[in-house]
Amino acid sequence: MPREITWNDSEEIGIQLQEKHPELDPLTVRFTDLHKYVKELEGFADDPTKSNESKLEAIQMAWYEEFKDASA
Template sequence: MDELKWIDTLEIAIQLNDAYPDVDPRYIRFTDLHAWVQALDGFNDDPEKSNEKILEAIQMAWIEEAE
């Protein structure tokens, strides 16, 4: 698989759902989400490129993936 970047919201959501099956993504803090994304295998992007809009998109994709 290619490197993950912040814009890969769906793939990030899928991996987060697999990595954190007991977490309800509706109730996560963006600070935690930011750290968890950076910890994913294959994630390689500048932490400073993230913003609230990107984290919200990842969260929404994760909620859909979890349902």
């Protein structure tokens, strides 16, 4: 069973989002969609209302780093 992840686990979330959505450029994803994608991740166990713009931005940037690495 995967460990539980929360909104603060931006690096782990970025890795999982890249694995789940390799075709998406994270910089084109709206925060409303990003919020939904994070909630759908296996192991996500945080309160959906505890996200905020800075947490979503950190997740988006972590995902973008993974996206760049995969594209290199």
